[in-house]
Amino acid sequence: MDETLKNTLLWRGRNASQVMDADEAAAADGYCRGYIDFLNAAKTERETVRQAVSLAEAAGFVPWESFGKLRGIKSGDKLCLNQRGKALILFVAGKRPLEEGLSIAAAHVDSPRLDLKLRPLYEETGAAFFDTHYYGEIKAYQWTGIPLALHGHVIRADGRAIDVCIGEDQDDPVLFIADLLPHLSKKQMKRRGADLIHADDLDIIAGLRSCPGESEAGAVKLNILRILYEKYGITEADLISAELSAVPAFPARDLGLDRSMVGGYGQDDRVCVYAALSALFSLGEVPSHSICVILADKEETGSDGMTGMRSRFFENSIGAIAEAAGENPREALHNSLCISADVNAAYYHLYADVLDPRGDARLNQGMVLFRYWGHGGKEHTNNAEAETTAALRKILDDAGVLWQTAEGGRVDAEDSGTLSRFLANLDIPTIDVGVPLLSMHSPFEAASKTDIYMARRGFAAFFAR
Numbered sequence: 156m157d158e159t160l161k162n163t164l165l166w167r168g169r170n171a172s173q174v175m176d177a178d179e180a181a182a183a184d185g186y187c188r189g190y191i192d193f194l195n196a197a198k199t200e201r202e203t204v205r206q207a208v209s210l211a212e213a214a215g216f217v218p219w220e221s222f223g224k225l226r227g228i229k230s231g232d233k234l235c236l237n238q239r240g241k242a243l244i245l246f247v248a249g250k251r252p253l254e255e256g257l258s259i260a261a262a263h264v265d266s267p268r269l270d271l272k273l274r275p276l277y278e279e280t281g282a283a284f285f286d287t288h289y290y291g292e293i294k295a296y297q298w299t300g301i302p303l304a305l306h307g308h309v310i311r312a313d314g315r316a317i318d319v320c321i322g323e324d325q326d327d328p329v330l331f332i333a334d335l336l337p338h339l340s341k342k343q344m345k346r347r348g349a350d351l352i353h354a355d356d357l358d359i360i361a362g363l364r365s366c367p368g369e370s371e372a373g374a375v376k377l378n379i380l381r382i383l384y385e386k387y388g389i390t391e392a393d394l395i396s397a398e399l400s401a402v403p404a405f406p407a408r409d410l411g412l413d414r415s416m417v418g419g420y421g422q423d424d425r426v427c428v429y430a431a432l433s434a435l436f437s438l439g440e441v442p443s444h445s446i447c448v449i450l451a452d453k454e455e456t457g458s459d460g461m462t463g464m465r466s467r468f469f470e471n472s473i474g475a476i477a478e479a480a481g482e483n484p485r486e487a488l489h490n491s492l493c494i495s496a497d498v499n500a501a502y503y504h505l506y507a508d509v510l511d512p513r514g515d516a517r518l519n520q521g522m523v524l525f526r527y528w529g530h531g532g533k534e535h536t537n538n539a540e541a542e543t544t545a546a547l548r549k550i551l552d553d554a555g556v557l558w559q560t561a562e563g564g565r566v567d568a569e570d571s572g573t574l575s576r577f578l579a580n581l582d583i584p585t586i587d588v589g590v591p592l593l594s595m596h597s598p599f600e601a602a603s604k605t606d607i608y609m610a611r612r613g614f615a616a617f618f619a620r
């Protein structure tokens with residue numbers, strides 16, 4: 156058959172070496188240096204929102220509160236709506252009326268971690284411990300035997316908010332959860348994987364030394380409280396009104412002898428957060444359609460709650476913006492196009508029994524486009540329409556973005572979800588996009604620099620539509 160016709164008939168996934176020259180590979184590397192810095196500065200949802208806000212302000216975005224409700228919105232205005240420090244909406248007013256639709260991109264800022272319980276601190280056999288309750292889906296055994304840092308936010312009895320961060324500075328101590336030595340693990344190793352380490356046994360060892368001048372039982376716990384009090388002025392009661400989480404203490408960094416990947420904690424979904432932000436902040440001119448970037452919290456626990464995607468905060472914010480522009484928010488959403496951005500399982504030959512060898516995303520083959528997830532006959536999934544899929548496909552192809560499709564595992568193997576259905580439920584044409592990831596939800600996840608960079612280019616093309 157004629158080669159041209161053959162290439163027209165077949166759709167073949169391509170990889171980076173077929174489409175990227177040395178200059179573009181260098182651009183991907185440079186882009187990922189900024190991404191690694193972002194990952195290291197943003198290990199919790201609050202830290203991610205804080206980073207996003209400071210980048211947005213540097214890019215000329217104005218906080219909604221100081222924008223003023225009476226002022227009409229005009230083309231080129233850039234607004235930042237901070238949802239209680241844990242979720243964020245960034246808005247750029249385009250040339251067209253809102254009612255002609257927005258370009259909406261959503262990603263989530265929360266990642267799996269170990270939250271401290273409300274009364275976490277206890278003493279046992281001469282050591283002090285923090286009791287934890289895991290957040291998001293984890294394999295508990297992966298969180299033992301690694302250095303952990305304590306990040307969070309405490310509201311003291313006097314009402315003052317205190318940010319806590321211990322374990323990130325080279326001179327800081329780190330925390331740790333003990334595993335059992337192999338020599339005594341015969342019985343443990345016979346347990347089912349899910350029971351290897353029981354989730355309620357993910358207790359963090361906090362210290363061994365007694366409070367000076369104290370020798371009674373409880374002196375070690377008291378000493379930990381003394382240290383926290385001296386550093387942050389917080390007490391045991393203040394821990395009740397705190398959001399303190401243990402996260403991996405090691406930094407994100409280049410991965411692979413060829414430096415082709417980024418390894419690090421929390422890439423689900425900060426890889427998409429960073430892609431959306433960096434594409435938004437590098438917009439050359441006022442876009443045709445208004446742009447809305449949503450950074451949502453609580454995705455890993457089902458998107459419920461005030462700062463999750465099921466909350467009214469997004470509708471309320473769009474309502475407020477539309478009101479300031481004198482337009483109908485429902486009409487605006489109905490005519491919008493939305494990409495819901497999240498990571499997807501990268502195909503890996505050693506786990507071929509649950510992954511789809513023909514359907515799943517491959518590392519280094521670009522940004523991922525997917526329409527549903529694989530469980531219970533596409534239950535709880537957006538299942539993007541052909542029309543929405545076609546619209547995005549055209550945007551990516553016209554911009555020369557390297558992209559691929561994904562199934563998210565073999566049929567019925569996968570049980571997960573993304574933000575997309577909550578957006579589609581608001582009558583917004585929505586499709587899933589993202590980046591393939593290895594070791595998703597583990598303390599150290601891996602993604603290809605090509606795919607990370609192509610996601611950024613994909614977002615840029617989408618915003619420029």
Ligand code: MN
Nearest residue numbers: 423424497498
């Ligand atoms: Mn995710």
Ligand code: MN
Nearest residue numbers: 291423455596
């Ligand atoms: Mn996740």
